[in-house]
Amino acid sequence: MDLMRNLEWIFVFAAVLAVYPLAVYPLVIAAIGMLRPRPIRRREWTPSVTILIPAYNEAECIAHTVENKLLQNYPPEQLQILVVSDASDDGTDDIVRQYHERGVQLLRCELRQGKAAALNVAVRQARGEIIVFSDANAEFAADAVRRMVENFADEEIGYVTGSLRLRFGGANAAGEGNSAYLAYENWLRSAESSAGSVIGVNGGVDAIRRDLYEDVPNDQITDFVLPLRVISAKRRVIYDERVRSFEDANEEMSSEFRMRVRVALRALRGLSYMRAVTNPLRHPLAAFCIWSHKILRYETFVFLIIAFASNLVLAIDRPFYRWLLMLQILAYGAAGAGLRWQLPRALRRVTGIPSYFVASNAAFAVATLRFLRGDKLATWRPRSG
Numbered sequence: 301m302d303l304m305r306n307l308e309w310i311f312v313f314a315a316v317l318a319v320y321p322l323a324v325y326p327l328v329i330a331a332i333g334m335l336r337p338r339p340i341r342r343r344e345w346t347p348s349v350t351i352l353i354p355a356y357n358e359a360e361c362i363a364h365t366v367e368n369k370l371l372q373n374y375p376p377e378q379l380q381i382l383v384v385s386d387a388s389d390d391g392t393d394d395i396v397r398q399y400h401e402r403g404v405q406l407l408r409c410e411l412r413q414g415k416a417a418a419l420n421v422a423v424r425q426a427r428g429e430i431i432v433f434s435d436a437n438a439e440f441a442a443d444a445v446r447r448m449v450e451n452f453a454d455e456e457i458g459y460v461t462g463s464l465r466l467r468f469g470g471a472n473a474a475g476e477g478n479s480a481y482l483a484y485e486n487w488l489r490s491a492e493s494s495a496g497s498v499i500g501v502n503g504g505v506d507a508i509r510r511d512l513y514e515d516v517p518n519d520q521i522t523d524f525v526l527p528l529r530v531i532s533a534k535r536r537v538i539y540d541e542r543v544r545s546f547e548d549a550n551e552e553m554s555s556e557f558r559m560r561v562r563v564a565l566r567a568l569r570g571l572s573y574m575r576a577v578t579n580p581l582r583h584p585l586a587a588f589c590i591w592s593h594k595i596l597r598y599e600t601f602v603f604l605i606i607a608f609a610s611n612l613v614l615a616i617d618r619p620f621y622r623w624l625l626m627l628q629i630l631a632y633g634a635a636g637a638g639l640r641w642q643l644p645r646a647l648r649r650v651t652g653i654p655s656y657f658v659a660s661n662a663a664f665a666v667a668t669l670r671f672l673r674g675d676k677l678a679t680w681r682p683r684s685g
Contacts (some may be wrong), residue, residue, distance in 0.1 A: 307610050308614065310610045311610040321596040333494030339453060340538055341492070342453055343453040344446075344453075345452055346407050346426070348380070349378060349379050350382055350427055350432065353365060354415050356388055356450050357392060358437065363395050366381065368439050370404070371442065372445045380427050380644065382404075382407060383396045384422040385409065386416045387412035405425070416521070416522050419516070424575040430452055430510065432507040434508075434521075435549045438545045439548075440505065440545050442504065447462075447540060448460050448540065457535065458535030459506065459527050459537040460537075460665050461498060461538075461540070463502070463541045463545070464482065464502040467548050478656060489501075489539035490539055492593070500524075505544075506523060509524055514529065519572070520566070520573055528577045531583065532574070540663050553639060557632070558647065565667040569676070597664075604661060608674065611625045632654075635659075638656075
């Protein structure tokens, strides 16, 4: 009897921790934002801006991206566009050189070292008071830079991230789940901005004050370390839904899975590198958000496994837990069906979210194991994860 009672407590503990980062924390941070809002004092102004576009073998899309930045609704004399090529060998550099007469600069790194190293080099050549980061395949809305810069009129703001919109070619498990996940994340970023600072940013459409940028180690993820540095400097990191950027989504779950592993692994390394910000005694609200939004979410797979295993034993002689076990099996079954088969559109809408949830947690498990093993990841191939 004592064993079963202990198992019940274990199940409840694991279930609560599995649900907390996705369902409870967002409500808590939204409540903090409503009870103690932190407004942003925006105004229109046009400081000097440098748009940095790191690129490795982006010949397919780099011309469109450069054209897109040249069409920004921002004073041309205040705008510097700098493409930093991380030893590209597919003709990317030749395409960028064609825009030299229109003011676009190419900075080539002869040795490929990854995004962080490329940005460290590029920032030294940046003339702008504000540094805007763009992915090589990101299409900004025409007013994205102007809207982004308006936030920096508030001296408390040190970093701004925008709204990434994904374009899907059709309905599938990756697309349905990713779309729902992105909408959820953007809502959560809005709530965190109202309360103080955003913890997770969209790395392909964000900006930082030039004087807050410090070199990032080559094996770290810039769009994770830089915002945490800004927070540690007592400045705010905020999300602005008006700043829109568009990218083509991963259409294959396998590609999305590899991307999730990569991002989670580098985020875990970033958290280890910036662990001082996770100290609640030094940064109470930021630490609460980091533990809730990132650390517990990345380790949710552990609690899911514990909850399922304890539920399996409890279901032997307790009817209530048989119903809970059945619900778990149905949810995982729906996820498996969505991942395994090409289902009709109506069913894909039903299985998309559980499929994406399971695939994401599996990716977090792989990333955690690789992190514990000491793996590092500075470079990767674009659009293959």
